[in-house]
Amino acid sequence: SQELEQSPQSLIVQEGKNLTINCTSSKTLYGLYWYKQKYGEGLIFLMMLQKGGEEKSHEKITAKLDEKKQQSSLHITASQPSHAGIYLCGADNQAGTALIFGKGTTLSVSS
């Protein structure tokens, strides 16, 4: 079965610093999704990537899917306290009927 591995597991950065979170799949990705979760709340959809080499940006968050479609990175520029939370990557399951998720990366931003 497909598995998604995220790294790092947790991250503490100083406000204003850049950071990168990685998501690696055991199989080729046909759809890669990034979500953000605040502790104890639901997930908020950030971005979807489908094509190899695709890159999307939203405000100060940029996500990229590599050419081989097995790894994605999420980059935050000039981090702010509002960026703190859990970032999860998701991908279509083998049947294409639901999403599977990585274990998440917990981001803390210190001011």
Add this chain to the structure above:
Amino acid sequence: DGGITQSPKYLFRKEGQNVTLSCEQNLNHDAMYWYRQDPGQGLRLIYYSQIVNDFQKGDIAEGYSVSREKKESFPLTVTSAQKNPTAFYLCASSIDQAYTGELFFGEGSRLTVL
């Protein structure tokens, strides 16, 4: 405002009791999902439904049951057969089965077994 409503937000249960978590959506979405989240474990799929009166088991369906009698409702019952039910439960929906990645999530229900 359109969205997904989960209730209750917090629930305590004694061992051996069944409990039902409610999930209602007014987005007119066809597909609905239940996930379980444990600390450091990400989200694991329990059940999903792509259409009314039909649902499928996910990766960890044992000890859970669902129904989908109405398009807007997808309740989850945690039965006494679930050996470790303490967790955070998330309900989600998508427009239809072709848009499984763009999920809309509820705020979650935290179940604690005493």
